[in-house]
Amino acid sequence: MRSNFFLVYPSLGTRRFAIERRFLTYFDRKLTQIKNSCRIYFTKVYGEKIKVTFGSREDGSRAGCLCTLDDGSTISRFYVKAHHGAGDKSSHTRYDTDLKELFIYTFLEELKMGAQIHFINNEIFSKWIIYIASKEIPTFKTLEFLELTQPETLQEYSKSVAEMLFVYTVLMLGDHHTANMGFDNARNPFIIDFFVIGRRITSVRDLHDGVRMAKKFK
Numbered sequence: 241m242r243s244n245f246f247l248v249y250p251s252l253g254t255r256r257f258a259i260e261r262r263f264l265t266y267f268d269r270k271l272t273q274i275k276n277s278c279r280i281y282f283t284k285v286y287g288e289k290i291k292v293t294f295g296s297r298e299d300g301s302r303a304g305c306l307c308t309l310d311d312g313s314t315i316s317r318f319y320v321k322a323h324h325g326a327g328d329k330s331s332h333t334r335y336d337t338d339l340k341e342l343f344i345y346t347f348l349e350e351l352k353m354g355a356q357i358h359f360i361n362n363e364i365f366s367k368w369i370i371y372i373a374s375k376e377i378p379t380f381k382t383l384e385f386l387e388l389t390q391p392e393t394l395q396e397y398s399k400s401v402a403e404m405l406f407v408y409t410v411l412m413l414g415d416h417h418t419a420n421m422g423f424d425n426a427r428n429p430f431i432i433d434f435f436v437i438g439r440r441i442t443s444v445r446d447l448h449d450g451v452r453m454a455k456k457f458k
Contacts, residue, residue, distance in 0.1 A: 270303035384418035
């Protein structure tokens, strides 16, 4: 008798994570702070006339929202989330921001391999709390979506996928699965999410310690 257990079990894991992400949305303790901080920040950047509205995000475990800006002629969308160290949506514990995480988002933008990024301070409780706003990439599709809808074209993306995996490796990043990387219609590669592996850098002192450690291994 064949049970096909090992064929079915992986799909149960995928389903479980999908349910978990949706469930966590109802326990999001940071969402109101994020929305208020976004409204204050984008009004300062784009002026009082900008219309700021919000939508929900069920993808990802970190607290966040979809923020839409409308100036009457152009509509821009940003995916806003808490930094990785802040815990999942149900967490109310404060952690220091990892400076490496902020640097890597900026670095990926400079490489043209990441979205345009804004770092938004929490204007309600403490400006040391930072949210990450990634501007929507026009025509972007995840590799996961391409695998499902255009499997016959995947070979054409292999070189760019290798380049993205190289960046993940060199920068010591985790979470490199097909939902976190993808392409626009011009086949430009983009990394949209990750987490930093190794020691966190939360202060200038950590940077000095890292330099001293590097010198010891020379």
